[in-house]
Amino acid sequence: MTSYLARRAGIVLVSLFGASVAVFAVLAVLPGSPAQVILGTQATPQAVRQLSAQIGTNKPLWDQYLHWVHGLLIGQLGQSYISHQPIGPQIAQALTVTGPLILLALAVGTLVALPLGLGGALHNGKLTGALLGGLSQVGIAVPSFVGGIVLIIIFGVKLRLLPSSGFPGWSEPGQALRSLVLPAATLGLVEGAILSRYVRASVLDQLRSDYLRTARSKGLSRARALWRHGLRNAMVPLVTVLGLELAALIVGAIVVENVFSLPGVGQLLLNAVGNRDLLVVQDIVMLLAAVVLVINLVVDLSYRLLDPRVRD
Amino acid sequence: MTAAPVEIAGACQRDRAGIRRWARNPSAAAGGALVGLIVAVALVSLVWTPYPPLAVDPSHSLAGPSWSHPLGTDQYGRDVLSRLMAGSRVSLYAGVVSVLVATVAGVPAGLLAAQWGGVPAQVVLRLSDVLYAFPALLAAIVLSAALGSSTTTAMLAIGIAFVPVLVRVTRSNALVVLGSDYVLAARAYGRRPLAILRRHVLPNIATTLIAQMSLLFSLAILAEAGLDYLGLGTTPPTASWGDMIQTAQNYLSQDPLLSVWPGTAIFLAVLGFSLLGEGTAELRNARLGRSA
Numbered sequence: 078m079t080s081y082l083a084r085r086a087g088i089v090l091v092s093l094f095g096a097s098v099a100v101f102a103v104l105a106v107l108p109g110s111p112a113q114v115i116l117g118t119q120a121t122p123q124a125v126r127q128l129s130a131q132i133g134t135n136k137p138l139w140d141q142y143l144h145w146v147h148g149l150l151i152g153q154l155g156q157s158y159i160s161h162q163p164i165g166p167q168i169a170q171a172l173t174v175t176g177p178l179i180l181l182a183l184a185v186g187t188l189v190a191l192p193l194g195l196g197g198a199l200h201n202g203k204l205t206g207a208l209l210g211g212l213s214q215v216g217i218a219v220p221s222f223v224g225g226i227v228l229i230i231i232f233g234v235k236l237r238l239l240p241s242s243g244f245p246g247w248s249e250p251g252q253a254l255r256s257l258v259l260p261a262a263t264l265g266l267v268e269g270a271i272l273s274r275y276v277r278a279s280v281l282d283q284l285r286s287d288y289l290r291t292a293r294s295k296g297l298s299r300a301r302a303l304w305r306h307g308l309r310n311a312m313v314p315l316v317t318v319l320g321l322e323l324a325a326l327i328v329g330a331i332v333v334e335n336v337f338s339l340p341g342v343g344q345l346l347l348n349a350v351g352n353r354d355l356l357v358v359q360d361i362v363m364l365l366a367a368v369v370l371v372i373n374l375v376v377d378l379s380y381r382l383l384d385p386r387v388r389d
Numbered sequence: 390m391t392a393a394p395v396e397i398a399g400a401c402q403r404d405r406a407g408i409r410r411w412a413r414n415p416s417a418a419a420g421g422a423l424v425g426l427i428v429a430v431a432l433v434s435l436v437w438t439p440y441p442p443l444a445v446d447p448s449h450s451l452a453g454p455s456w457s458h459p460l461g462t463d464q465y466g467r468d469v470l471s472r473l474m475a476g477s478r479v480s481l482y483a484g485v486v487s488v489l490v491a492t493v494a495g496v497p498a499g500l501l502a503a504q505w506g507g508v509p510a511q512v513v514l515r516l517s518d519v520l521y522a523f524p525a526l527l528a529a530i531v532l533s534a535a536l537g538s539s540t541t542t543a544m545l546a547i548g549i550a551f552v553p554v555l556v557r558v559t560r561s562n563a564l565v566v567l568g569s570d571y572v573l574a575a576r577a578y579g580r581r582p583l584a585i586l587r588r589h590v591l592p593n594i595a596t597t598l599i600a601q602m603s604l605l606f607s608l609a610i611l612a613e614a615g616l617d618y619l620g621l622g623t624t625p626p627t628a629s630w631g632d633m634i635q636t637a638q639n640y641l642s643q644d645p646l647l648s649v650w651p652g653t654a655i656f657l658a659v660l661g662f663s664l665l666g667e668g669t670a671e672l673r674n675a676r677l678g679r680s681a
Contacts, residue, residue, distance in 0.1 A: 103535045106535065223655060226638060229641060230648075234641050324524070327524075335619055336638075347530075350530055358530070
């Protein structure tokens with residue numbers, strides 16, 4: 078187990094290193110130096126040189142790379158080339174929106190996926206099962222931004238029940254929560270639809286298992302046998318899926334924040350892309366990649382802890 | 390020589406039976422119909438759309454559905470139906486290119502990893518693990534920040550992100566075939582590894598790969614539309630479904646239907662390709678006597 082842990086952690090580190098080199102390299106080959114991009118085409122060469130020296134982009138690439146990675150490791154994310162604001166606090170501020178959004182979406186997704194998947198498995202081969210399966214298929218084919226816009230049309234424009242855009246800040250907790258309802262529902266429904274297929278497959282697996290047949294032949298009802306013997310085993314693969322779902326939610330939040338104009342990490346990232354604010358792009362992409370990779374690692378390890386058969 | 394016609398007749402019969410089985414599978418039939426419809430619309434749009442998709446008509450901006458504009462017009466008075474038809478080309482094009490990128494890189498890598506094992510296989514698998522762990526959307530964002538937004542950038546990013554999926558599917562299925570008795574016989578007979586891959590492995594894993602490619606196609610359409618929506622893909626004024634939704638969002642209170650049409654188009658396209666892929670996989674599993 079320890080050697081496995083070490084190997085997996087090693088893979089994560091190598092992945093992160095590869096990702097950092099790739100992200101840095103892709104953005105470093107941009108035509109025009111960052112100083113040139115910031116100052117525009119009208120700037121004098123002298124002004125460009127001066128700014129390059131100031132933000133350190135006149136140094137060799139490997140030096141810039143090491144400086145950036147070192148900064149990431151000690152939590153110094155640097156300053157935006159465009160707004161000259163420190164990047165760390167901006168990300169922290171954005172996380173106060175993205176974090177709660179993801180947690181709410183995770184709750185919605187789980188609440189959708191469990192009944193949908195369980196129902197689909199128990200009614201497998203019957204009309205209800207086919208309908209539930211069709212429902213999840215529909216949920217998968219609807220892109221989150223389309224789903225979000227449909228929710229905006231229904232609840233924001235027609236019924237005027239919920240705010241459909243913007244975020245008032247946590248100084249008004251009630252209003253803030255209200256403006257997270259539609260985004261979280263959008264994210265959660267899409268992920269829940271995907272998750273429900275895993276739930277269904279996992280429960281179906283249990284229903285076909287020998288020990289469940291034994292439990293049934295002992296005289297337990299199907300529901301009781303499933304509850305006592307099946308569900309606990311069905312949960313093991315679901316932990317993996319839940320983790321993968323969390324990773325998917327982090328990426329999905331980038332899109333959904335854009336739909337609902339929420340000032341979260343995703344919007345910060347897309348604005349930075351639009352403004353060519355490269356350091357901000359680099360920092361956020363690396364942070365998100367790191368989070369996703371670590372989640373994958375934790376999922377993988379917990380899978381082994383929960384299911385002794387997977388060990389070594 | 391006399392056996393040849395019989396063989397051909399047998400093959401035809403098998404094909405016809407295959408097509409009939411395929412048409413009787415609800416997923417495959419529904420998916421095939423949807424895909425056929427979208428391909429037909431895209432082909433028609435090459436030679437005919439009710440109006441030119443880029444033709445601006447300020448006197449008819451945001452006009453709702455009418456006889457002259459069945460799905461209404463957008464804020465510049467452009468005909469929505471025409472743009473919807475033209476947009477199907479972007480989606481199909483994006484799907485074809487990104488799946489092609491993934492196939493050209495992923496399938497040979499997967500075959501190589503299965504046939505030769507050892508260090509090259511380990512390198513291929515580890516690389517694909519690293520790529521798999523990196524979220525595709527982030528890759529697309531980085532690429533588009535560097536290269537600027539375009540359909541090509543989006544397709545490239547999506548295609549690269551799909552490579553590890555095909556590496557895995559190809560390798561695991563190829564390993565099964567390579568472990569079979571007839572491959573052992575072919576080896577004993579002195580067939581070269583490449584010939585074994587071509588004669589035995591590829592034909593046997595083709596259906597599985599096609600099913601997987603169809604699923605990836607649906608994901609590519611979904612991803613490309615998302616990138617267009619975020620302004621990271623196809624740039625206006627070219628008609629793309631994602632971009633149409635992005636602009637329609639500004640007019641939700643005046644004309645909510647404006648965003649519903651392209652949304653429905655994306656939904657149907659994604660559903661079509663994913664059903665087709667799923668149905669094909671089901672048929673494959675049924676033929677091999679596996680449960681789905």
